[in-house]
Amino acid sequence: MACLALSLQPTNGPDIMLQTREWFPPSRALAALSAFRLTRLSQSSHRNASSSASAQPHPSSDDLDSSLGDDPLAASSGQVIVGVESKYRVIYRLVNSIYVLGVTTADDQARAATNAFDCINTVNQAVSVVVAACRGVDVTPEKVHRKYPEVYMALDIVLRGAAGAVRLAAILSSIHGDNIAKLVSSAPDAESRVRGADQWSAQMEALSADRRATLESFSGATFELPPETLAAGDEVAAAIAPVVVTEDQSQKDQPPQTTDESTEEKDPFAASEKLNKPEEALVGGFKKIKDPTSDPTAALAGLEVTTLPPAEATKPTFVSVEGFEGDYGGIEFGTEEASLNDAFEGFNTAFGGGLDASEFVTTTKTKPKGPGLTGLELLATGPGGPTPATAAGSQLDGLMAAQAAAEMTIPEMYIHEEINAEFKESLLSRVGLKGTVYLRTLPPKKAAGKETEFSFRLEGTSVIKRAALLSSTVSSLENNLFHVRTGSKEEPIPVLQFSLQPKLTPLPLRVRLLKRHSGTLLSVMIQYASNPTLPSPLTNVTFAVKLPVDPTLLNVSPKAVLNREERELRWHIPDIPLKGHTGRLRARMPVDQDSSEGELDVVGVVRFSGQGLMTLSGVSIQPASESVVQFTEVSHTYSTGNYLCL
Template identity: 70%
Template structure:
């Protein structure tokens, strides 16, 4: 690696020009230039970096040193602290021509060729001397010929020969920049005696392209005699198919017609009676039609297992006595309560509602005062929905038909958490801001464009936007411009810091392994700070084995293929004692063996409302604006585990 960059630096003033290789960052070249300037200034003031503790020299000594100790016609100096560079310089009438290269070895470990860098610096000096028409080089003259100097130094930095350099120097003042760059190669070739592209090589390339085009457009036809001879050879060599009797010959199947995959079904054109009865076979025998046995002969009814199959079987082998098989739903919870004795009071305080927030008791109101207030107010009975002066029917009141009035926005959040015993091991929440535009059928080619405000909470860690559709206006304001689409479009994504992430549901998994009996319990408690109670919550317990005998409370669904037990809780109140889900089963491993059986619990829930778990919100830029409409925000569980 010979020379990495070329630069022009006046003795006084800012740098004039910097030209670098493609792989060398300009920032590093600027660091090297700044270090070279500081070295010159430190030498000029008489303060060396390695003798900073020495007393300052006298004024007579400064005057004897001169303005710049690096005022020699040429030289080289090492600059930099962490990344060292070798700067080869030449001084031309107050202008330093600098060549920057590595200090001693390049990235491949090979010794650096400093003489090649010196040669490039000398060629750069020839360029600026030719541009200024002499050695009287000044910044004003360099600025007048800046484009020509810039292009010439770019060519010199990549390496040129003496012939091409002479052509460049002669064309700086005469020909244009394009001729200087492109025609220098042809000039070098002509001087060396090589053929130019405009001569033989260009003619040969044109002839080759014309030949390829002629062969690609030509067509060949075989004579009829050749085609007839080929048919005779094919008929003689083809195998003769065996003829089948006429009785065994099957009629050729007609080629199926191509049907439109989006065409409506033919069953829509049939009357309702035929569509319902068409699946039954009609019997021509009138006597058989009245016989119910013959009418139901074609129906297959799956027979139910006997009642004994659902019961457990007693095994009397010594060491394995007990009932095996079947599923039992225990109504008497005494046996399961004994297995988890001491864990009935919300984990001994582990899942108390006060751990989520400090609740204040409300003073109950006097019911008599409420009745008196209702009587004195004299409010009439609330009327039902009315349309055109008539009461709406019941089915129209139950089913709400909504139609989009404009673009709709909502926030979808996903929370993940992992509990170990009653402690929260890790938690994370990330959300996405969605935009649902009007359907393309209604919107047409018109784009959806408006601005909105995204108000964040103190716990928001990072916000990323889709730059192809959203642009930031600053101060939490964003501008949207996007074509309409059928599906919701994600606009912003954000994440929440763990210490600010709210926990909607605390869960604890308790395991007791006594002998060959494994007892499991999941305790859960809701966060009283939620806007609405959690509903339709599913608890999944990953079992270590496929149980032969299982006792659960309350009722659960067992999947033997996936080895999991599912409880469905329709509603979890915000306040109250912790809920409990229990199961017990015999296992093959004994508790005294020391082996640990891994059991994992998974929770799945979702909800929606006007507020969000993270506390962020969407608002229009101006109050009362109807550029977009806010719909219910949604949140759901991601990886919600307990082990």
Template identity: 65%
Template sequence: MSCLALSLQPANGSDILLQTREWFPPSRALGALSAFRHTRHAFAASAKNPNAVPDDAYAAESIGDDPLAASSGQVIVGVESRYRIVYRLVNGIYVLGITVADHDNSVNVFECIHIVNQAVSVVVTACRGVDVTPEKLSRKYAEIYMALDIVLRGVSNIRLAAMLATLHGESIAKMVHSAVDTENKIRGADTWSAVEIHSLEQQAAIDAFSGTRFELPAETLQAGDEVAAAIAPAPAPAPAPAENQDEAQQKPEEAAAEKDPFAASDAINKPQDLAGGFKKTKDPSATDLTLALAGLEVTTLPPPEATQSTQINVEGFEGNYGGVEFGQEQASIGEAFEGFNDAWGGGLDPSEFVGPSKAPKPQGLGGLELLQTGPDAATKPGAAGSGAGTPLDNLVTSMKGPEMYISEEISAEFRESLLARVGLMGVVYLRTLPPKTAGDKETEFSFRVEGTSAVKRFALQSSRVSSLGNGMFHVRTAASEEPIPIIKYSLLPRLTPLPLRVRLIKRHTGSLLSVMIQYASNPDLLTPLTDVTFILKLPVDPTLLKLSPKAVLNRTEKEVRWLISEIPLKGTPGRLRARMPVDSSEGDEEIEVVGYVKFSLQGAQSFSGVSLRPASEGKTDFYEVSHKLESGVYMCN
């Protein structure tokens, strides 16, 4: 053992602290400390009176020329029970380490010295310097006591550094049981609790695979039995006559070839027959048709009542609205669904029940043919859009120079009337001159990006764009047919504007579910939103549905779509209503209804306020075209 006890003893006064191991009696430690104090006093008296002889019991065991005069050293004390005490003096306070005094080198004195040095580090850290006094030690007595208890049992340099760092911060009590976690955290190693789950998953996977059984189809087993029978050696034949032995010896190779399970079958050369064979029978009363229909169940025709019209009444849902007759009457689809639509305020689109009709091909001047009415029209008929020098090529080559525009996508989630989260991602696109026009010439210019106060971060395509600082960028790229994304950015959520605010309200009363969507446009938009689609996801496939205003019902996806042609910038909020009965068995469960919004907007300015400007005023390096705003996951629930 290296160190049995640690103690703090002032030069004048009683001992301040004593920390011993569990098996070392404190009484013996106090005896060793008393002997150390007696030794100090004896040598102090001999230092004042050189002619006086110190106590022979202690002077004989002193180590060094001038024992106890230096700031550190060691001395052997005691008469019957002898102990070696390693000491360090810190501003009048002795830090003592007690160990046994064996002369057979069974004690590692250097390890005891190392523990005493660590104890000195704890004391100096607790007193915030080398000015160690009993008053300062009493203020941090509990922390010093627990820290010396950890040091006495052995501590690494990593854990000692962490312990000294938390001596004046968090409680030192957390360090008592955190030896492994602290060292693993500092070294970057994984703890057993983090690695154990991988071991458990691997063992569970091994157990799952070891207990897995695979069932093969009966056809596979039958084919395997046939192959095994072909590979197995045939039973020994009876002794053949002498005249047949020569023939058996002449065909050994043919027999071996027939037993090969991978040899081609003779069925390949046979003509293919129909399933069942349809063999001719000698019975003149039976025909091929009766034989083919043998074993088949022939369903009987439905009764005449089933072909009559069916009356479906719609009662119990806010009154009796009549019904629809599905019969063989020659009524048009509009007349059949006229009362149906009026009863619910719209809700069924007759186009769902009518097959798609192919639009007639336009005759005469239509599409690009209109462009050929000028004096440079091709003389050959049907030459529009083909060949060199066509009007379509003239439109492509009409670009004055490189064009740049911003495409932004906004996503938002509303929970009733509150905005839960929002995000906007923008991409700056560059459209160069087509390669036919530009040739091998690269597109190179500089531009400025303004209005970036709300931008969270930029991402550049470094192979084409480089930042010059202070909002200036330089682009250099080869010509391309498609627009090139050169910059991507995202806005801070708290500074992201909303083009549309949506609110979803749900009421479930009894077996009736009512849903209302309210929407209002942002009055700061430059142009109003047009062609906005609202999608309401229904929890079940509705049997009866009332919608206001008219909408399109998709039973496959269980959703309702409203198309709003234009939302005014200022005015009362719009309302979309839907009511439907639900099964009473689902009354206890919470019914979830979600709405989605899809829209797009183009304008001369970007929605986020980010703008593109030339590097120098009055110089046109590029042309700014209309920017675009699209909706991402724009939902309300």
């Protein structure tokens, strides 16, 4: 080939890089580069000597003749032949303070011109690579060292003659890209893409992979027909191709004629005659095998033995479910009880599993006892003490609901949604949303014994995955129409429940937990960002971190509340804007365990709730007929269930 080696040699200092072909020894390339350096230094010293001689008052005529002319190595580019026994032609270009050198042979006079021009083209491409890596003609050894891997791989491609005009442009544009793999792998197809050639190889590769996956799935599939289907098939086969019965077979098939048939009717309550028979006749004539070494299969003679299924059929089958932003787990058939709780697409309530109609069954509630002798129960329900949990959530909510019920003129409907999510580092591993449609009827005193009956429509149901109805109250009329008929009650009635598809479930808040355990110091940071598409910003958000130990010294930013009994650190954020900067919560504390002994478990929990005229899922309640208003849609509520970051 024309160019045997490429090198980057600064004017002052050691060589930066050397690229050689496989068959060209690096030692010879180093010898050629050393000879070029000596030639350059000798020319420089000769030029300095000439300049010093010209400064003398009376120079000689010989010194004047030797100082005439320009130094060939002082130009920005050129070529020089170096070496004594093995001569090499060195093509050079000076870019700022670095020589870009190309080494080729100089012995063969027939191909000297061809090798020189090809080597010049290779050196020019190497100059383009170096200039692109340094972002300009201000090329210095420090800038080359910053992009050393990219320059090394690019010069390797250029030296092997695989860089055309189009590919060289792709290499130069990829030097400051993401990684070196893109620089190497994307360049071979650049020329074909520019020319408009079809990437049939990629299409055929995708088709072959699809075909291979189909063959593997069909080869591993097993089909088992039930006995009823086999029996029906035998009957059809017998009807289509009847079996020819011979005389011997007909005689064998005829049952033996008994001569002791009696025409008298037998007493159904009479004792059986088999009681008088010996024991051998009662057991059917089986004989006991006294020799234990005999063949045990002799006892199975004449019996139908069911063949066991193959070993592949008894192995459990694992079905993985890939969903939004990662793998959501799966169910392993054969060990359902063990893997059902761990599977994301299982039937757990937290992350949008199957809905059970038994959830709508109302349970009897015990009436609260009256105040005791000391009146502690009244003190607990006062404004200074904790309020007991009620169906509405608190005593104040119950009073507000009672006041709203007193002002009601028509029934009210609203949706309560519970969002669940689990983050692992910066990735969303599980997500689910369960919504419940509530109906608040007129109070019994105001309804005067009349039933509540109307129809409503659900809009935005394309995101719903599963739904369940309270069949005793609601009936479906298809096309998202539902009819309600129930008596009046004091408490809201859950008439419908639904869960969303994981990939269509909205995330109100994205959370990331970072922890660093260096030595005996544990640092924890929570990053959070709000979803800009929410109908309203989140308010009163609480972030909690489950600490592994009870801290002695704790440094937090911003201020937080520490619960030493539960070993929980809490931050209360009053307002999170929709389009704002990422929030950060930091905590640092010393621990007794060293980082070399293992990682510490730190879990972050997020709690928030709110209400608004729009739901998180986009599901809304509309009247069946716009002309007749039979109910009102009040503010919807939402809250968090299991909102974790690990």
